Amino acid sequence: MIYHRNYRIRPNRAKTMVRTGPHHGAGPSAGSHDIWVIVPAYNEGERLVRTLRSLCVGYANVVVVDDGSHDDTSEVAVRHPVWVLRHVINRGQGAALQTGLSFALEHGATVLVTFDADGQHSPEEIERLVEPVRRGAVDVALGSRFLGQAVGLPWSRWLVLKLGVLFTRFFSQIRVTDTHNGFRAFSRQAAWSLCIRQNRMAHASEILDQIKEHGLRYGEVPVTVRYSAETTAKGQSSWNALRIVAQLVLGRMVG
């Protein structure tokens, strides 16, 4: 096993082990078996059932990364036809995403999708998201709720997200309309070149930085993000935005 940066296994050593679950072929397209959907989850036992039920209908390769949850997230996930990886302690969403990406790359994934566990995203939109990646038009497709729809988005969150867009344009010099959307699609090459080192929520900005740094081609795809009272309550507080900025700035200062 060869370690590379954040635990990577060289692609030429990757095992090609694409799963063909019971629902294979029933999904949105015949080629959906090349898509690996990575779902980082932390204390999402209740909402994960709905998310996995809808995902497993169309996608044979779903990876749930339980980020050291205290509830029954792993037990819920393992009842579905998905891969379940468990962090023994909580390391943050960025760390969970990198774990899922590394695992999917190891198993020969050609298109990798990151998808939130809380049901904010629609599995029906995955095909539309990955289409430019499959076509080779872009290396990374970024979902944008501001090009698509943000249902029930609180104004305080809207404001924070917009400030995040401005911050990213200023510091990362990358023009996107939605910087912290967890719904993304990567080509194998793009996922391989990424190395998420920000364990916590600052990973979203770090991914954009690395897209710029590696000269990856990217595009935005309109997606729908649905907020409910419980997702808003569990999600990041607006004040956490300040912590994310501090993590990013300090991270850049000390390397």
Place this chain on the structure above:
Amino acid sequence: MNLFQLVTLSVVAAVLAAEFIGLCRKSAGRKSRLLRIAVWSAAAAAIVDPGIPQAIAICLGIGRGADLVLYLVVLAFLRVSFYFYSCNMQLQRQLTIVVRHLAIQSAHQGPLEE
């Protein structure tokens, strides 16, 4: 010599004695021990004769010895803070790599038939 000087010099003397004992035992880290002895000795000198930092401050154009000490403390604090933040981040990343390794090694599949 006032009470403050007596108390602080006693503490500094004890620390210096411990450092010298360590130096005589030829334990590892001789260079860093010598550096610490130099710093503690400078602190002792500044406590015994506050005119020393004052004279250095005037030479450097700062004006007051207390300001010189303050500036040095601030610089040292920032340096140490960045150093420990960097160490902490590195440790966090290493911990994540270990956790990731364990997670990937123990990956398992749910039932193919739900």
